[in-house]
Amino acid sequence: MAKKTDKAEIIILETADDMPPMPASMGSMRVNKTASWRSIRPIILEDKCRRCMTCWKFCPEPAIYPTDPPTIDYDFCKGCGICINECPFDAITSEKEGK
Amino acid sequence: MKKVLTGNFAAAYGATAAKVNVVAAYPITPQTTIVEILSEIVADGHLKADFIKVESEHSALAACIGAQAAGARTYTATSAQGLALMHELIHWAARGRLPIVLTNVNRAMGPGWSIWADTTDSISERDTGWMQVYCENNQEVFDTILMSYKIAENEDILLPQLVNLDAFFLSHTSQVVDMYDQKTIDSFLPPYKPTIKLDVENPRSFGALTSPEHYYEFSYKIAMAHEKAKQVIADTGREFKKIFGREYGMTESYRCDDAEYILVTYGTIAGTAKDAVDRMREKGIKVGAFKIRYFRPFPVEDVVAGLSHAKKIGVIDRAVSYGHGGAFFTESKAAMYGHDIPMYGFIAGLGGRDVSIEDISGMVGHMQHQDPENMIWIGVKK
Amino acid sequence: MIEIRFHGRGGQGSVKASDILAMAAFKEGKEVQSFPFFGVERRGAPVTAFTRISDDEIRIHCYIYEPDVLVILDPSLIGAVPLTEGLKPNGKIIINTVKDPRDFTFDDAENPQVFTVDCSTIALEYGLGTASAPIVNTAILGAVAKATGLVGIDSITEAIKEKIPVKKEANAEAAAKTFEQLRG
Numbered sequence: 001m002a003k004k005t006d007k008a009e010i011i012i013l014e015t016a017d018d019m020p021p022m023p024a025s026m027g028s029m030r031v032n033k034t035a036s037w038r039s040i041r042p043i044i045l046e047d048k049c050r051r052c053m054t055c056w057k058f059c060p061e062p063a064i065y066p067t068d069p070p071t072i073d074y075d076f077c078k079g080c081g082i083c084i085n086e087c088p089f090d091a092i093t094s095e096k097e098g099k
Numbered sequence: 100m101k102k103v104l105t106g107n108f109a110a111a112y113g114a115t116a117a118k119v120n121v122v123a124a125y126p127i128t129p130q131t132t133i134v135e136i137l138s139e140i141v142a143d144g145h146l147k148a149d150f151i152k153v154e155s156e157h158s159a160l161a162a163c164i165g166a167q168a169a170g171a172r173t174y175t176a177t178s179a180q181g182l183a184l185m186h187e188l189i190h191w192a193a194r195g196r197l198p199i200v201l202t203n204v205n206r207a208m209g210p211g212w213s214i215w216a217d218t219t220d221s222i223s224e225r226d227t228g229w230m231q232v233y234c235e236n237n238q239e240v241f242d243t244i245l246m247s248y249k250i251a252e253n254e255d256i257l258l259p260q261l262v263n264l265d266a267f268f269l270s271h272t273s274q275v276v277d278m279y280d281q282k283t284i285d286s287f288l289p290p291y292k293p294t295i296k297l298d299v300e301n302p303r304s305f306g307a308l309t310s311p312e313h314y315y316e317f318s319y320k321i322a323m324a325h326e327k328a329k330q331v332i333a334d335t336g337r338e339f340k341k342i343f344g345r346e347y348g349m350t351e352s353y354r355c356d357d358a359e360y361i362l363v364t365y366g367t368i369a370g371t372a373k374d375a376v377d378r379m380r381e382k383g384i385k386v387g388a389f390k391i392r393y394f395r396p397f398p399v400e401d402v403v404a405g406l407s408h409a410k411k412i413g414v415i416d417r418a419v420s421y422g423h424g425g426a427f428f429t430e431s432k433a434a435m436y437g438h439d440i441p442m443y444g445f446i447a448g449l450g451g452r453d454v455s456i457e458d459i460s461g462m463v464g465h466m467q468h469q470d471p472e473n474m475i476w477i478g479v480k481k
Numbered sequence: 482m483i484e485i486r487f488h489g490r491g492g493q494g495s496v497k498a499s500d501i502l503a504m505a506a507f508k509e510g511k512e513v514q515s516f517p518f519f520g521v522e523r524r525g526a527p528v529t530a531f532t533r534i535s536d537d538e539i540r541i542h543c544y545i546y547e548p549d550v551l552v553i554l555d556p557s558l559i560g561a562v563p564l565t566e567g568l569k570p571n572g573k574i575i576i577n578t579v580k581d582p583r584d585f586t587f588d589d590a591e592n593p594q595v596f597t598v599d600c601s602t603i604a605l606e607y608g609l610g611t612a613s614a615p616i617v618n619t620a621i622l623g624a625v626a627k628a629t630g631l632v633g634i635d636s637i638t639e640a641i642k643e644k645i646p647v648k649k650e651a652n653a654e655a656a657a658k659t660f661e662q663l664r665g
Contacts, residue, residue: 016316022196025304269543272516367542374541455543
């Protein structure tokens with residue numbers, strides 16, 4: 001039987017019978033919050049940001065939404081730092097997680 | 100409705116009668132007319148399907164995989180080098196548990212360049228997880244395509260299937276084919292309704308990274324589906340007989356009951372073998388023919404039940420696994436382990452070489468007078 | 482089961498002839514099989530095609546080695562290829578030629594029954610092909626029907642009209658004429 005954990009959405013597959021026939025997720029991958037392993041937290045500096053959306057284009061997750069100013073979804077941002085590197089205006093800074 | 104059709108037309112009409120939603124295929128001799136007729140049928144509006152023009156066989160199967168994952172019933176067809184080019188995606192389709200039906204017109208692998216019959220192409224795909232069936236005549240091609248969708252789409256199976264027919268001996272040979280009434284076909288084969296599919300309302304991720312923790316189980320599940328398929332194939336064959344009057348099992352025995360010598364074979368040679376058996380019987384030789392339709396799953400139980408009373412068994416392969424022997428022979432011999440019956444492996448008909456009644460009688464003569472061997476080459480020029 | 486082997490040259494329509502004969506027999510309720518020799522066809526090169534007609538299911542799937550009937554669309558093949566190889570005793574040979582059946586002897590066949598008809602001239606009369614390359618495949622089928630009694634001429638003409646895309650009537654009438662003019 002599939003066990004449900006405290007975090008209600010996550011299904012643990014213990015036996016072959018629990019598993020779907022093919023390697024498919026049991027639901028949307030949104031339940032798999034990938035931010036847990038983030039060590040660097042990017043922060044968008046609203047004053048410096050020119051809304052060019054370069055960060056949104058380059059985020060591989062994609063965990064940046066094209067709002068005004070762009071916002072980072074910290075449930076899924078893995079802290080890869082690509083947005084920091086790509087921002088043409090140095091408008092994204094970072095701080096260490098778990099300070 | 101009965102018509103005189105080539106094997107390729109029977110395949111194309113079979114896919115049409117199965118009301119496939121998506122066809123993606125790339126032409127290659129001798130499969131070409133399957134693609135031609137299906138593109139016409141779709142263009143004329145007789146089949147409401149998307150015909151996806153692709154630039155290679157690799158893309159053809161990729162398109163089918165995408166469409167099938169999104170919930171469509173898909174069809175493709177190829178031959179030889181085309182099947183080989185699909186190889187990567189052949190694995191993908193099986194491990195993705197997508198019940199695609201692929202008609203492979205068995206053609207020899209080059210070089211030497213050959214367009215003629217030889218089953219090395221499909222047997223090279225043995226370990227991909229696909230079910231494999233071999234047809235004896237054009238009626239069987241049409242019927243098998245209908246049954247293949249029913250078997251492949253069964254919730255407990257969900258495996259793609261290769262429907263094989265010999266180049267030219269079926270693909271370009273005209274025979275009488277009964278195509279039945281479409282309403283009856285529809286009641287036998289309802290539309291495909293997958294439980295797991297690509298769906299924006301209920302998003303899932305497919306084919307993701309699978310750790311050793313889970314990969315082993317996915318392989319186990321494919322193996323178990325093949326085991327279950329044996330029953331589903333038998334049940335589907337019986338249901339087909341009830342509705343359409345023709346019965347198909349995983350194997351077929353012809354005059355084997357009191358036979359001392361049994362010739363095991365597949366594809367069109369199985370038909371010629373029946374006529375050869377009749378002729379040899381007239382001369383008082385107790386011989387029978389045993390046809391294997393399904394190569395995967397391999398019908399071990401049926402083979403044991405059908406052959407264990409024989410004094411000698413010969414297996415005719417229209418392909419060779421270099422370094423050991425024909426695949427139908429080695430599989431049959433493994434199935435018969437412990438029965439202590441001499442078994443002869445005959446290699447015949449490679450690259451479209453004709454296999455005549457005389458050739459088949461010669462094999463029985465060989466079994467009568469010679470010691471068993473794994474690889475006996477019939478008609479090799481020495 | 483009756484086995485018929487067609488011998489012609491690439492471009493004469495031997496393969497189509499084998500299909501039309503099968504279709505005609507199918508119309509009379511027979512089981513049929515027709516197929517070409519699986520080679521690489523070139524205009525002018527010798528071509529072989531096969532038809533099987535039976536009351537029962539046809540299971541055999543190899544070439545025809547012991548035909549009951551030979552249909553020779555091009556007389557220049559006589560002596561050039563081993564036409565009569567395997568012909569059954571008392572087998573029938575139908576030849577497209579201006580000559581008389583008595584002009585032909587086949588030493589390697591046992592008591593063959595030879596029939597002749599000038600299909601090339603008849604084909605040209607009906608505008609089928611050109612003087613250098615008359616298309617005789619439909620015409621000769623009338624002669625085959627008459628010589629063998631395997632199928633009726635009406636089934637032949639119907640099958641021709643179904644299988645031939647152009648000059649349907651002319652093709653059918655040419656066959657009806659060879660049915661009348663067969664010698665032998």
